[in-house]
Amino acid sequence: MKRNPMRFQKNVMSVRLFTWAMKIGTWLHALPNRLTPPPFRLLQIGSAFWQSRALYVAARLDIANVLGDGVLDAEEIATRVGAEHTATARLLRMLAAMGIFAEVSPRRFRNNRASSFLRTDRPGSMRAMVLMHNSEAMSRPWFEQLERGVREGVAPFRLVHGNDLFSYLESNADADALFSAAMDSVEALAGDSFATDFDWSRFDRVIDVGGSRGIKALAILKRHLGLNALVLDRPQVVAEAERHWATQTAEGTNRMCFQACDILEAVPPARSDKDAYLLSAVLHCFDDATCACILRNLATAIASTGARVIVMEMVLPETGADLAGASFDMQMFMATSGRERTLQEWRSLSEQSGLMLEEVVGLKSFGKLLVLCEKPPCQP
Helix, strand or coil: CCCCCCCCCHHHHHHHHHHHHCCCCCCCHHHHHHHHCHHHHHHHHHCCHHHHHHHHHHHHHCCCHHHCCCCCCCCCHHHHCCCCHHHHHHHHHHHHCCCCCEEEEEEEEEECCCHHHHHCCCCCCCCHHHHCCHHHHHHHHHHHHHHHHHHHHHCCHHHHHHCCHHHHHHHHHHHHHHHHHHHHHHHHHCCHHHHCCEEECCCCCCCCHHHHHCCCHHHHHHHHCCCCEEEEECHHHHHHHHHHHCCCCCCCHHHHEEEEEECCEEEEEEEEEEEEEEEECHHHCCCCCHHHHHHHHHHHCCCCCCCCEEECEEEEECCCCCHHHCCCCHHHHCCCCCCCCHHCCCCCHHHHCCCCEEEEECCCEEEEEEEEEEECCCCC
């Protein structure tokens, strides 16, 4: 009997349409690069940090929350955020020119579609992500040690701070809290496609490995009422997550629990083929040897139960990566020993770890879901 190669994929046509639309969007985004005179294009790229720093300061001053749904002049905004009014007007003028905030009349501003995602009262707020990527801890490696890092093949973060990102976070509570908050906002980038374009109804339990506060698991639980979730992460992350949800009321939290876990040592064993281990943007943080160690632990955990490992990651093409993929890959080089990988690299990693790639599930997102099962091939 011929095996169905798409056992977990849902919404096939809408995912294909999204993929085509993204390819067209990538082509259109690259068009100005071809039309702009090379000297001016180099100047644009060389000064792009001006834009990121302006955005960072606006997020620090919390201007989007101050504006809310209203329109304010620069003087009033400056007064409320504790800044000088002329400098504030110039900052907002630059951001408005970038498409962030809108200048409705001279020196009068309001939120627009982009700046509204800097508001903390909006679902999918990106404020923590902007603050995290532009924090001193994350910025210094780019500015101070990128050249040396490239020359030596060492993460610039380690050259600046003396240890890797996750060791640094364990000893810096404020940075760790900001990082966790930023990771919660990844859903705004990825959308909910991971919860809707994959057939989670095949399972009873999701084990969210490295799941932080369990935002991804919760998105799945809300759409699949028969599911429960176990979220695994570092002890301090689990403690913070439990404190967070103790003060919140959200659908599905009664079906979600947390457990401290060192995924480099072991993960809780699967109960049956109704368990699915989810690793969302976890493995790209690690080098191949560490990834193989984690995947071997997962292979041991699923044993002969028929459980699956679901890896949600970006999958780079063998050649011709787009700017988003290549940029994420460089960010991983800057801060960790990890990287973004091609499909062949993911396949090789899984096979050397006692697993096999069963299916690639497309999403209406920049990532994909890689379904791994135990070798030999899982039987239908």
